[in-house]
Amino acid sequence: MQKLIEIADYLKNKGARFADAREHSVKDRTLITENMRINSFREKEISGIGIRVLYENGWGYSSTKDFSMNGLQKAADEALRLAKAANSISSEKIDYAFEPVHLDRFATKIQIDPFQIDPAEQASLMLAASRKMLKSRDIFKTIGYVYFKRQERKYASTDGSQIETVLYSVLPEMIAIAKANGEVKSRTWMPNACNAGYEYFKELPFMENAERIAAQAREHCFARQCSEGKTNLILDPLNLSLTMHESVGHPTELDRVLGYEESCAGRSFATLDKLKNFRYGSDKVTFIADNTMEGGLASYGYDDEGVKCQKWKMIDEGILVDYSAPRELAKKIGKERSNGSCRAELYNNVPITRIPNLYLAPGEKILSKEEIIADTKDGIYIEGRGSFSIDQMRLNMQFGGDAFWEVKNGHITGMLKDVVYNAISYEFWRSCDAVADSREFEKAGFISCGKGDPMQIGQMTHGASPARFRNIMVRRGK
Amino acid sequence: MKELKKNIRGILGKPSTDHLVLSPVQKDIHFIRFSNNGVNRENLFDRKVETAIEAGVNGRTALLTIDGQESSSVEAAAAKARQTAELLPEDPEYMPPVTKEETAGIKTVSIVYDPIPVEEKYTLLSHIFAAMKNAGLVSAGSLASSVTEHAVFNTKGVNLSHYSLDYALNVTAMSGKSAFKDFYYGSDLKKLDLENFINNLTEKAKLASKVKTQDAGKYAVILGPDATAELLAFFYYYAFDRKKIDEGLSSLASRMDKEIAVKDFHFFSDPYDPDMKVNPPFDAKTGMPCRRVELIKEGHFQEAFCTRYYAKKNGFVPCGNGIMNTKYNLSVEGKNKTLEQMAADIGNGLFINSFFYIRVVDEMDSVFTGMTRNGVFRIKNGKLINAVNNFRFNQNVFEMLANIIDIGEARNTEFGRFPYLAVKDFNLVSQTEF
Numbered sequence A: 001m002q003k004l005i006e007i008a009d010y011l012k013n014k015g016a017r018f019a020d021a022r023e024h025s026v027k028d029r030t031l032i033t034e035n036m037r038i039n040s041f042r043e044k045e046i047s048g049i050g051i052r053v054l055y056e057n058g059w060g061y062s063s064t065k066d067f068s069m070n071g072l073q074k075a076a077d078e079a080l081r082l083a084k085a086a087n088s089i090s091s092e093k094i095d096y097a098f099e100p101v102h103l104d105r106f107a108t109k110i111q112i113d114p115f116q117i118d119p120a121e122q123a124s125l126m127l128a129a130s131r132k133m134l135k136s137r138d139i140f141k142t143i144g145y146v147y148f149k150r151q152e153r154k155y156a157s158t159d160g161s162q163i164e165t166v167l168y169s170v171l172p173e174m175i176a177i178a179k180a181n182g183e184v185k186s187r188t189w190m191p192n193a194c195n196a197g198y199e200y201f202k203e204l205p206f207m208e209n210a211e212r213i214a215a216q217a218r219e220h221c222f223a224r225q226c227s228e229g230k231t232n233l234i235l236d237p238l239n240l241s242l243t244m245h246e247s248v249g250h251p252t253e254l255d256r257v258l259g260y261e262e263s264c265a266g267r268s269f270a271t272l273d274k275l276k277n278f279r280y281g282s283d284k285v286t287f288i289a290d291n292t293m294e295g296g297l298a299s300y301g302y303d304d305e306g307v308k309c310q311k312w313k314m315i316d317e318g319i320l321v322d323y324s325a326p327r328e329l330a331k332k333i334g335k336e337r338s339n340g341s342c343r344a345e346l347y348n349n350v351p352i353t354r355i356p357n358l359y360l361a362p363g364e365k366i367l368s369k370e371e372i373i374a375d376t377k378d379g380i381y382i383e384g385r386g387s388f389s390i391d392q393m394r395l396n397m398q399f400g401g402d403a404f405w406e407v408k409n410g411h412i413t414g415m416l417k418d419v420v421y422n423a424i425s426y427e428f429w430r431s432c433d434a435v436a437d438s439r440e441f442e443k444a445g446f447i448s449c450g451k452g453d454p455m456q457i458g459q460m461t462h463g464a465s466p467a468r469f470r471n472i473m474v475r476r477g478k
Numbered sequence B: 001m002k003e004l005k006k007n008i009r010g011i012l013g014k015p016s017t018d019h020l021v022l023s024p025v026q027k028d029i030h031f032i033r034f035s036n037n038g039v040n041r042e043n044l045f046d047r048k049v050e051t052a053i054e055a056g057v058n059g060r061t062a063l064l065t066i067d068g069q070e071s072s073s074v075e076a077a078a079a080k081a082r083q084t085a086e087l088l089p090e091d092p093e094y095m096p097p098v099t100k101e102e103t104a105g106i107k108t109v110s111i112v113y114d115p116i117p118v119e120e121k122y123t124l125l126s127h128i129f130a131a132m133k134n135a136g137l138v139s140a141g142s143l144a145s146s147v148t149e150h151a152v153f154n155t156k157g158v159n160l161s162h163y164s165l166d167y168a169l170n171v172t173a174m175s176g177k178s179a180f181k182d183f184y185y186g187s188d189l190k191k192l193d194l195e196n197f198i199n200n201l202t203e204k205a206k207l208a209s210k211v212k213t214q215d216a217g218k219y220a221v222i223l224g225p226d227a228t229a230e231l232l233a234f235f236y237y238y239a240f241d242r243k244k245i246d247e248g249l250s251s252l253a254s255r256m257d258k259e260i261a262v263k264d265f266h267f268f269s270d271p272y273d274p275d276m277k278v279n280p281p282f283d284a285k286t287g288m289p290c291r292r293v294e295l296i297k298e299g300h301f302q303e304a305f306c307t308r309y310y311a312k313k314n315g316f317v318p319c320g321n322g323i324m325n326t327k328y329n330l331s332v333e334g335k336n337k338t339l340e341q342m343a344a345d346i347g348n349g350l351f352i353n354s355f356f357y358i359r360v361v362d363e364m365d366s367v368f369t370g371m372t373r374n375g376v377f378r379i380k381n382g383k384l385i386n387a388v389n390n391f392r393f394n395q396n397v398f399e400m401l402a403n404i405i406d407i408g409e410a411r412n413t414e415f416g417r418f419p420y421l422a423v424k425d426f427n428l429v430s431q432t433e434f
């Protein structure tokens, strides 16, 4: 930590308005099984120090793996050189929001470090489930996937903050693929990806889900073709997690709103003039951002510019009320403080605006998924994540799912296939007329949100209770 | 890398296992990102130094990647990889390391440098910003320069090193909600005719700002090289895996003997194309040589990619080590015809510059969805007359390949070299609001 403080001071003495240094180590393990074989076992370790500097109105960034003071100074000089070059052709004044000084440590609460466990033991859980699925009728392929990650950060800035964090994340997944009736269909079990230790993975109910997804993959092969046209959708938390990620999480990133992501991730329809007056959804739709959530993938303690993690409302009873903002852009729109939404994947990545842990608040009225279905005359119930696509302003969106059931006169009547739903994002959220209560709330983590240029991968947790959407266009994904 | 190369014999000579593969990569990147006519996003130097270490013991392998190349850490990681491999069950698809004989024909490029000084790149961008401001446009994009060395060393005598120098310039010019994007990918930034680049960008971005509403539907379209490249790269990724084809999991499984494209559509992968040097001509992890692979020729499927194991098991001529190591060397053969000439021939339809957010909808039929982006223009009486709103497409690629009516000149894109492609009945299913 001492060296990080010194390097921030070094840059301050060279005329920097602001500088921070982040020592960032990441270790991950990926284990993939295919049928009864370990298809791939990979481990990766990456560590180094990233240095960010603001010189007048130019940002510069450089990183190094040389932890000596000489090595750090060299990287600091490089970052400063780029900041000066950017400043020489800068087009706007740069400022950044105030953040109190933090001297703190934060760590994910874990019992067992996954990297201390023999990979063969980890694979055995998935292989046992695989054996069970392969015995199931018409299942001809199974895939097991688990990803463990440990991140360690030390952070110091010219503000005077000194922060240390240690995070552990787990992402499990299991897929059954069936071939029958001239069709190939899969079914995925995707338990919540979260910040946790190995104990979380070990206790997951692999066997009972193996049986279920194998049977449903086969059933999907015999499913009826869906019809095209407008209908009512009842979506499970996992399906909603992807839809909210794309149509609420990304449009409320302030860098997109202000046009800074134009060349890559794109912009947003949720522009500043809409703040606090735009009807983003029905009054049933409230979105909470919460980077203090226990086990949330974006629960980092502090973000990568030294801002303490927070909880705030993004959409309140349907009205757009806030954004995810890093320090520079928070200041730009006149906010007192950033809400701690600026993170980097690795030491050599510049911290960028990131979606927080973000969830659809459960309905306040006592209401179950079964009651929503019983109250639906015509519709489709969808579980899981499928195909997903949305335009760069986050308006025209199209989503599939992992499994689909027809709802007729309040009952599930059988499985459907090839369902995709297509809507304009705010019209979709405006059509929400029922959200189940907190008993059915489920979290669904994301560990592969691609953004930035060069591309970085981000992680965050979403969540919802099952909800209903009226009159949504369904197409045949054929 | 230098120190590792010097000590390589010592590391590989240790008697603990005869299966050790080291694949170091060193990549020096200068990346400048800009938006709102200024350098205000990622602006960085990055030196990526990684070594992947594969150790095999008794038919088991483990792969560890470390972010360094010091001999001592590589040796320690090799020992750990070996110990980890011992813990794993025996792999029925185990493959020993590639041999020196197998790599004999590989032609590599030795050391290259980026000849353009750092500050000169900001000057280049300042010209673009000034021109955009003058034209009342706002630019966003990036300029990336990278020098990469890929190497593979193993206990069977393989000793490969390959350098590449790559530039990527992307500029989107905006006017309100409308935009047009142009790009340069290649190994010689001096070949970029900046004046022409700026003129084309300005002219098209101005045309893009005059947006008229157009209904969704099936249209005759000309896809720009960027649009062609992205859609066909997705198609390639999902369909051209030999194992998936044999298992009935690829859309090609039921189309092996059928005519799947018009006769003059020629899709291939060539690791020795002089203008596309992003990938080394060998698999960066194993050293297995890549070769030219014909994917679709004369309307028919020709060949697909597979792993070394799968090639050996089935008697295929190996072509690298699976689908991912060739994804940037793809090409569709172009013809000597400009966009303007193609528009004149097509008469009426749409020109689509780029796509965005393409995803597979039905893998077994290669149906993809996505949005148009950065310029959709109406073609009327053989000319681009105005911009129209963006659309979502849901398109079966086989139907598209059968509906090709014209092929134009090819350009280097992010995914390889792809041409303008004129296609009838392209399926635009819905509009968006801009």
Ligand SMILES: [Zn+2]
Pocket (backbone or CB within 6 Å): A245, A250, A448, A449, A450
């Ligand atoms: Zn995302």
